[in-house]
Amino acid sequence: MATVIQERTIPSMDTLIKYDNPVLVATHPEKVAKETTPLKVGAGACKIQTTPPTLDLRRETVEILNGILPPKKWEEDGQEWTQQISSTPATRLDVINLQEQLDMKLQQRQAKETGICPVRRELYTQCFDEIIRQVTVNCAERGLLLLRVRDEIKMTMAAYQTLYQSSIAFGMRKALQAEQGKEDLIATAEELRVQKAELEKTVAELRQKFEQAERRAAELREAEDKKHTEEIQFLKKTNQQLKTQLEGIIAPKK
Template identity: 45%
Template structure:
């Protein structure tokens, strides 16, 4: 069994980053009993103050120092019940092998009950793993504060990386949506232009059909006029021929009469 109050010392030169974690998730993390607090009480200590306190080892309480570090690593959770406020902090109690086995079984059970996807993007699985990682950071911090702070930096870096990937994904999705909207708009404009061209084509075809009918009608009219003109000219030609024959016969009859009525040669000699 590990000592429940290990000696905690922090080097002032040890690199520390402030975590952006909000409340302590209660899925896996071992918590202390509730403590009364006020609504405006400051729950999360400052890392700089903890480093200053480590310089005076005579006034340093290892258990309180460890609790302050845990409060920085895993911010306490404020609870309100019946108008009263309570605070629940991460437990500084070390973890045994049996606790780890129980934690693994609980982890597998929660994954199964939450129906988390085994592959791909799954917010449920990510939240469960985040809670488990926070409990592991708590366990490591209890044993070695510096190692726990390093794991805290690893966790924050992973979260920043995930946020960066999420930003890239959101940008890609936004770009895809913009392109889809642009394509849809262009497609809509193309459809409108196509419909306008179709309507114009229909109008032109109707005009062509109308002109063809007009040409056919005018052709019939002109053909009828030509036929009437040919008939008129043929009748006029026949009339002229008949008149010519009549005049020719009349002329011949006149000539014959003149020949018959002309003077005899003997009469001319006398």
């Protein structure tokens, strides 16, 4: 039973990598609409996957390309499609067009010229993959070597990204700790201010008590001094009287 192909437009892949036309893999009749009409395969239509006799070298190149960039697969209108990377050799014009498309997409998607920019990184990754494809078609060994370079760059970028995210997380933790420490210091400062106010109040009370005690001591000293002076004067007066009496007793009578 012949496979029925619907009239459809090849989905536009917004990528710099060159792909072959999509190929119909399988059809699920229960998912296809009843209004579908058979259409003969013509120029520009998608091809049904076949296995034409090819050279071993070309088959090996295709396998390598599929290993570098796996085929895209999707399902649409009950049909499963696949799209492999192109194995057509690139010309000088293809390289010039690739450069022009890269510049155009960088401008269209407003990629940053400097600094970290996911858009610029994505476009340059696609451009590098297309270069690997072009090189692999002409020399598979050179393409595999470039693949190793690409994977090493990806691992390095992933390591830098992990380190960057870790540094951000570390910075956030330190900022939160600093904020928490700031709040603790503010609370401690407020507590110390309260303690200072209480201590100042205690000092004022003790100073007042000291002044009162000093006044009382001064008054007591003054009273003691006055009493002592009076006693001395009394004793001097008494002594003088006794002296006078003694002189009157021992004086010879005339």
